Each structure stands twice: as structure tokens, then as C-alpha cells.
Amino acid sequence: MTTFNYYFPDNLDFVDPKFNGITNEKTKNHRKYDDDAYPHEILKDLPYNGMLVSLAGVGTMQKKGKYYTQELTEDFYYYGAKKFLRLDNDKFKNVLLMGDCGAFDYVNEPEPPYTLDELIEFYERGGFDCGISLDHIVFQYAKDDEALNKIPYADIREAERRINITLKNAEEFYIKTHQDDPKKRKFIAYGVAHGFDKESFISSVKKLEEIGYRHITIGGMIKSKTPDLLDLLETLSTTKSAETQFHLLGICRFENIPAYAKYGVTSADSTSPLMQGIKAGKYFDFNDESHELIQSLSIRIRQCDHENVQKLIDKHRNGIRNLVSQMLANNEIDIDLSNKALSTNECVKRLESDCIKKLIKYDANGEGFESTFKALMAYEKVTTPDYLVKEMTSVKKATLAKDKHRVHNFLRERPWKNCSCGICESGIMNIVFRSNQTNRRRGIHNLAMVTKHKDKVIDVLKNAEVEA
Ligand SMILES: [Zn+2]
Numbered sequence: 045m046t047t048f049n050y051y052f053p054d055n056l057d058f059v060d061p062k063f064n065g066i067t068n069e070k071t072k073n074h075r076k077y078d079d080d081a082y083p084h085e086i087l088k089d090l091p092y093n094g095m096l097v098s099l100a101g102v103g104t105m106q107k108k109g110k111y112y113t114q115e116l117t118e119d120f121y122y123y124g125a126k127k128f129l130r131l132d133n134d135k136f137k138n139v140l141l142m143g144d145c146g147a148f149d150y151v152n153e154p155e156p157p158y159t160l161d162e163l164i165e166f167y168e169r170g171g172f173d174c175g176i177s178l179d180h181i182v183f184q185y186a187k188d189d190e191a192l193n194k195i196p197y198a199d200i201r202e203a204e205r206r207i208n209i210t211l212k213n214a215e216e217f218y219i220k221t222h223q224d225d226p227k228k229r230k231f232i233a234y235g236v237a238h239g240f241d242k243e244s245f246i247s248s249v250k251k252l253e254e255i256g257y258r259h260i261t262i263g264g265m266i267k268s269k270t271p272d273l274l275d276l277l278e279t280l281s282t283t284k285s286a287e288t289q290f291h292l293l294g295i296c297r298f299e300n301i302p303a304y305a306k307y308g309v310t311s312a313d314s315t316s317p318l319m320q321g322i323k324a325g326k327y328f329d330f331n332d333e334s335h336e337l338i339q340s341l342s343i344r345i346r347q348c349d350h351e352n353v354q355k356l357i358d359k360h361r362n363g364i365r366n367l368v369s370q371m372l373a374n375n376e377i378d379i380d381l382s383n384k385a386l387s388t389n390e391c392v393k394r395l396e397s398d399c400i401k402k403l404i405k406y407d408a409n410g411e412g413f414e415s416t417f418k419a420l421m422a423y424e425k426v427t428t429p430d431y432l433v434k435e436m437t438s439v440k441k442a443t444l445a446k447d448k449h450r451v452h453n454f455l456r457e458r459p460w461k462n463c464s465c466g467i468c469e470s471g472i473m474n475i476v477f478r479s480n481q482t483n484r485r486r487g488i489h490n491l492a493m494v495t496k497h498k499d500k501v502i503d504v505l506k507n508a509e510v511e512a
């Protein structure tokens with residue numbers, strides 16, 4: 045039966061649940077973690093099948109983790125992953141917890157900085173359902189012989205050394221976790237396959253199967269191009285044992301799920317939907333009819349008081365004044381900024397207030413689309429460095445025109461009005477491209493969308509199986 049589980053990697057990505065994008069209210073004397081909410085706490089439905097937590101992120105009592113403070117690390121070991129992540133209630137009873145060593149965080153070190161015993165203790169005390177063996181990443185990947193010939197010999201040697209470390213650890217990890225009575229076994233052990241070309245991946249998978257693994261993660265392919273990744277997976281699917289299931293480490297690329305299903309990939313983890321929201325301003329939506337995930341570009345209203353905008357104003361004081369005069373002459377601004385006594389900062393501030401006021405009204409009743417879009421574009425222009433340069437290249441012009449068109453569509457279609465994820469209901473000002481809180485909320489909405497979409501795709505694949 046077709047399954048595909050999406051794991052969301054834990055990097056302490058949470059939001060202040062008391063934040064209000066209209067009033068700018070926040071939790072007073074906000075404490076990190078205690079006063080924060082995880083994505084699953086503010087969304088209506090669990091936005092992933094499970095979470096992936098890494099030892100390198102959490103750390104141990106002796107070795108500080110990358111993301112966790114000492115206090116959070118202690119709490120994590122004391123309460124276990126489920127309780128710490130606040131997944132310990134009935135609503136989340138099917139949630140899966142996967143533990144990983146977090147090899148990305150020590151990729152530049154010669155050896156993994158953790159021992160197998162530290163890793164196993166982390167998995168057991170964390171109460172994980174699945175635990176991945178201690179690996180060392182090989183990033184280089186040659187899709188064919190021609191590419192392989194271009195990799196320097198020393199790099200191949202280094203890749204082989206890392207593959208050997210990974211396989212040796214996998215063997216010991218398997219033995220250590222399979223000594224007891226199978227009934228007492230606490231988690232499913234996953235081996236990691238690394239490789240620098242197809243041959244070395246095939247050989248890694250074969251060795252892991254010989255050790256006894258039937259759950260194998262494919263590592264190090266995060267930088268690969270999709271056709272190369274799928275080509276590798278197709279090859280591995282023909283050489284692996286029938287029961288072996290693959291997990292993709294750090295890659296999801298949800299549009300490939302039907303291909304994954306064919307090649308025995310049953311799970312993956314990725315922060316991409318969240319990051320695309322936070323950093324790139326993307327707002328995901330999906331079309332039920334065409335089964336397509338749509339990536340819209342959200343409206344942006346930079347915070348005028350933010351230091352980045354203040355720096356921009358300092359740098360382009362005259363440029364902004366000239367642009368404002370020009371826009372006033374071209375009827376691109378609806379508010380009165382003709383008073384010469386206004387400072388540049390006041391002009392920008394007034395443009396910001398104007399678009400917020402209009403956007404809130406448009407969000408509430410759908411009225412004033414044109415004037416809202418006009419106000420948004422006026423503010424976007426005075427706060428975007430690309431609009432303030434003296435000579436704009438044609439390439440830049442084309443990019444800006446494209447973004448303008450995308451924002452226009454987003455504003456006209458108001459996709460957030462049809463979304464019932466648990467975040468979008470509180471309005472555009474909570475998901476607009478603006479502040480850490482609003483950007484995170486948009487990213488979290490994206491998590492809900494990819495999972496909803498993924499479940500639909502899997503349903504279709506299952507129905508096709510039944511019919512066949
Ligand atoms: Zn779909």
C-alpha cells in the first residue's frame with residue numbers, strides 16, 4: 045500500500061501565539077519556548093506526519109546543541125521528545141518521531157563529534173519511533189562517468205573515507221540496537237547510504253541490507269538536481285531488496301511523490317515549505333482540480349521602523365524624495381505628501397500607514413482593490429533598493445515587473461480568505477511579508493498546505509492501486 049510520511053525537522057521554529065498583526069500586540073515579557081507555540085499548536089490539523097529531531101541540534105549534557113540552550117536540552121532529555129514538543133495529546137496520537145544525528149551541522153569536521161552510545165541514549169530517552177545511524181555526509185555526486193572524471197582523486201578518497209565511517213557506524217549501531225528481545229526494542233533503526241556516484245550508492249545500500257537494515261535513508265543529495273535524484277532512486281529501486289524502504293534526508297520536493305512511491309521512498313524530511321515562506325515570501329495554495337501546488341508571492345509591507353528600512357532611508361534620502369515627487373506627478377500616490385516640510389522618513393511612514401489602513405479594509409470587505417494595490421506599490425517602491433538605483437537594467441526591470449504582476453494576482457485573488465488552516469482566518473496582516481512573526485506564520489501555513497496536498501496525491505495513488 046502506498047504511503048508517504050512527511051517529517052518536519054525541529055529547529056525550534058515557533059511563533060508567539062498572542063501576536064496580532066493588526067494591533068502589533070505580543071506576549072509581554074515573552075519567554076522563548078515557554079510562551080511560544082509550535083506549528084501544530086496553532087494550526088487546526090497536524091501539518092506533518094512526524095517531526096525529526098537531531099542530536100546536533102539538541103546536544104547532550106556535555107556537548108552544547110546548535111539550537112537548544114542548556115536548559116532546553118535538560119528538559120528535552122527529562123520529558124522526552126513527545127512531551128517536549130507538546131505532541132503528547134490525543135489529537136496527535138499518530139504522530140511519528142524520528143531521531144537523527146544532524147550530520148549537516150558537523151559536515152566540516154573530520155569525524156562525527158558524537159559516539160554511538162550518545163546517539164542511542166538520545167533516541168531512547170527521547171522516546172523516538174525511528175532512529176537514524178551516525179553518518180558523515182558526502183556532498184559530491186557525479187551523475188555519470190563524465191562528471192565522475194572531473195572529481196579530483198583526493199575528493200573521491202575523502203568521500204570513500206566518509207562512506208566507510210558511515211557503514212562502520214551502521215554495523216555497530218545495528219548490533220547495539222538489536223541485542224535485546226525484539227519486543228523490548230524501542231525504535232526502528234535506519235541505516236544511512238552515502239555515495240559519490242550511482243555505483244557507490246548501490247554498494248552502500250547493499251551493505252546496509254547485508255547488515256540487516258530494511259529502512260535506509262538516502263543522504264547527501266540535498267544539492268542534487270531533481271532529474272539526477274530521480275535517476276538515482278530509480279536505479280536503487282531495481283537493486284534494493286523488495287522490503288527495503290527509503291527515507292530522503294533533507295529533501296522533499298513534493299511534486300515528485302508519485303515517482304517516490306514507485307521507487308520505494310516512503311518518507312522524507314524538509315524545512316523547505318517553511319523557509320520558502322519565511323525567506324522568499326511564498327504563500328502556498330493548492331488546486332484541488334489539477335492537483336497542483338501553487339506558489340504565490342505574498343504582499344510585502346516592510347516595517348518602516350526596522351533598521352534595514354531606516355538604513356535605506358539614510359542612504360537614499362534624495363533618491364526617495366525624487367521618487368515620491370515623480371510618483372505624485374504620475375498619480376501613483378493617493379495621499380497628500382506635497383508639504384515640503386515633511387521629512388523623508390515621515391513621507392515613507394505615511395505611505396506605510398496608508399497601505400496598512402487600505403489593506404485591512406480590503407481584507408475585511410473586498411472593496412478598494414485598485415487603491416490598495418496602488419498604495420502597496422508606492423510603498424514597495426520607496427522601500428526597495430532596486431527601485432532606487434539611477435539606472436535600472438532591463439533584466440532588473442523584467443524581474444520587478446514579474447513580481448509586481450504576482451503581487452497583483454495575490455491581492456486580487458485573496459487566497460488566504462479561502463484558507464481554514466487556523467492562521468489565515470485572522471487576516472492578511474498576520475501572514476503578510478513583514479515581520480518575523482508574520483513571515484513565520486506564512487511559512488507555517490505552507491506546511492499545512494503541502495501536507496494537505498500530499499495526502500490528496502497519496503489518496504489518488506491508492507485509488508489507482510485499488511482499481512488496477
Ligand atoms: Zn493535489
Ligand SMILES: [Zn+2]
Pocket residue numbers: 460463464465466467468469489
Ligand atoms: Zn492558511
